[in-house]
Amino acid sequence: MNLMSQRVRRFPFLLFIVLQGMLVFLGAFSWRPGPKLGRWRDAIEAYATMTRTLGPYRFFAPPVEPQLFVQVHADGPPSFDEILGSDMTQEAALKIGAIHSSFSSNRNVPLLLEFASRQFFERHPEYKTVELTFGWYRVPSRSAWRSGERTSMRKSLEMSFQRSD
Amino acid sequence: MMFVGNHSNTWSPATEASDAVVPAAHLWVRLLRLGMGSALLFQALGVWPDLKYIATWNALVPTSVTEMLNSRWFPRVGWFTHLLPQVGLDGQKAFVFFFALYTMLLIALIVNFYPKITSLLVFVLHLMIAGSINFTLYGVDRFASIGLFYCVLAPGRIALPERSDALWRSRAVRRLLQFHLLVLYWNAGIAKSFGPQWWHGDAVWMAVTQPIFRGAIDVASLAALPGVAVVAGISTLVIEIGYPFFMLPKTTRPVWLAAVVSMHLGIGLFMDMWTFAFVMIALNVGGFGSEYVAELLSWRPQMAQWRLGRRTQMERAVDK
Numbered sequence: 001m002n003l004m005s006q007r008v009r010r011f012p013f014l015l016f017i018v019l020q021g022m023l024v025f026l027g028a029f030s031w032r033p034g035p036k037l038g039r040w041r042d043a044i045e046a047y048a049t050m051t052r053t054l055g056p057y058r059f060f061a062p063p064v065e066p067q068l069f070v071q072v073h074a075d076g077p078p079s080f081d082e083i084l085g086s087d088m089t090q091e092a093a094l095k096i097g098a099i100h101s102s103f104s105s106n107r108n109v110p111l112l113l114e115f116a117s118r119q120f121f122e123r124h125p126e127y128k129t130v131e132l133t134f135g136w137y138r139v140p141s142r143s144a145w146r147s148g149e150r151t152s153m154r155k156s157l158e159m160s161f162q163r164s165d
Numbered sequence: 166m167m168f169v170g171n172h173s174n175t176w177s178p179a180t181e182a183s184d185a186v187v188p189a190a191h192l193w194v195r196l197l198r199l200g201m202g203s204a205l206l207f208q209a210l211g212v213w214p215d216l217k218y219i220a221t222w223n224a225l226v227p228t229s230v231t232e233m234l235n236s237r238w239f240p241r242v243g244w245f246t247h248l249l250p251q252v253g254l255d256g257q258k259a260f261v262f263f264f265a266l267y268t269m270l271l272i273a274l275i276v277n278f279y280p281k282i283t284s285l286l287v288f289v290l291h292l293m294i295a296g297s298i299n300f301t302l303y304g305v306d307r308f309a310s311i312g313l314f315y316c317v318l319a320p321g322r323i324a325l326p327e328r329s330d331a332l333w334r335s336r337a338v339r340r341l342l343q344f345h346l347l348v349l350y351w352n353a354g355i356a357k358s359f360g361p362q363w364w365h366g367d368a369v370w371m372a373v374t375q376p377i378f379r380g381a382i383d384v385a386s387l388a389a390l391p392g393v394a395v396v397a398g399i400s401t402l403v404i405e406i407g408y409p410f411f412m413l414p415k416t417t418r419p420v421w422l423a424a425v426v427s428m429h430l431g432i433g434l435f436m437d438m439w440t441f442a443f444v445m446i447a448l449n450v451g452g453f454g455s456e457y458v459a460e461l462l463s464w465r466p467q468m469a470q471w472r473l474g475r476r477t478q479m480e481r482a483v484d485k
Binding site: 006050057091099112115 | 208211212214215218219226230236238239240292298300301302303307308310311314330333334337338340341344345348349350352353356357366367370371374375376377384385387388389391394437438439440
């Protein structure tokens with residue numbers, strides 16, 4: 001009797017564990033809640049998103065692409081303001097790098113450049129205009145590196161901003 | 166306060182009433198919370214100096230823009246910006262307030278202060294912060310959410326006797342975490358193996374050469390010895406695909422755990438992604454390594470330590 005009540009008591013949690021395990025397994029293989037689930041779909045999607053149950057886990061799976069970057073030129077002699085640069089902690093640089101990666105799949109690159117220019121003006125009130133370049137790092141192959149080639153940039157968009165005041 | 170002078174692995178009556186004792190099978194949760202708390206505290210302290218670039222009105226992507234793009238149900242700091250002025254706090258600084266609270270709670274998680282409620286609060290705050298700086302998230306934040314979710318699922322402190330429902334739940338959650346890790350690594354390894362980049366070392370080379378990954382090791386040496394990148398790439402595939410097959414059997418588990426930990430330390434060294442490395446090590450040690458950590462530190466039942474004014478005994482962590 002005692003054993004039975006223990007099993008009954010434990011059953012809901014065991015069921016939850018099994019369902020959670022199923023979600024983990026299916027999610028890893030790209031299953032996502034579909035329309036067949038009806039009104040459960042949104043609830044499952046919300047739960048899985050918040051608990052990160054559904055994956056994916058394919059970080060750095062091919063193709064490994066170079067990261068995006070933003071380069072800022074102020075007026076006067078062009079200078080490289082390290083918006084991702086050395087005065088930043090690595091964790092902040094990774095997070096800002098993630099912004100750029102996010103924007104690669106968005107069409108909001110000009111918006112990002114606008115924010116970058118605003119930030120630049122705040123840091124450098126002496127400048128009136130700023131040019132920003134959005135692009136990619138081009139990483140040389142190992143043999144090219146041995147021949148002296150180094151990581152460089154490939155432009156994809158250039159914009160110029162002027163301070164309004 | 167209770168000191169348990171138990172020199173064997175058997176339970177004495179004196180241990181039964183103490184909720185300060187960590188039973189052997191529950192040590193993994195303590196390690197997971199300690200590891201996740203430490204890794205995320207390391208991340209939070211790294212972000213603090215540059216928080217204004219990441220999560221203010223003047224950030225590269227202001228939180229208001231990020232929050233607009235999220236699903237309406239996703240928790241976010243913006244929900245509270247109108248409430249904070251009513252308690253005398255500046256609504257504009259809501260993110261800073263929540264981030265400070267999150268940082269303090271991480272310390273509470275590390276010292277195991279009300280572990281269940283602290284885990285829940287950290288998990289929710291981590292979600293809220295993620296919801297407000299969505300564009301800045303990378304792999305580590307996803308794995309941090311996973312780790313914190315297991316911290317929430319697992320019981321807090323467990324009062325003896327060992328055959329309690331709480332201990333059963335602890336074991337069940339650990340099995341789930343183990344299953345999650347098996348699926349996660351195997352899936353990641355298989356996905357990598359489909360392309361040639363990991364087989365001939367290009368993936369490793371491209372990862373460590375990018376300027377954003379400012380590793381402690383000069384990549385020029387990797388260019389001079391091309392075989393190293395090939396070996397690193399193939400080793401990664403072997404470790405990840407072999408994870409379920411070599412981590413489950415107890416005979417091969419220590420070797421594979423050491424290999425996985427080494428792989429993540431390598432990511433930290435070469436790519437300066439220390440938070441990611443620490444989070445993954447915490448997940449692995451929590452899931453599969455608590456027995457070895459206990460052995461390594463030579464914890465014995467008679468060892469006791471002060472923790473928040475009460476004597477806590479770390480039980481010998483052999484999960485029977």
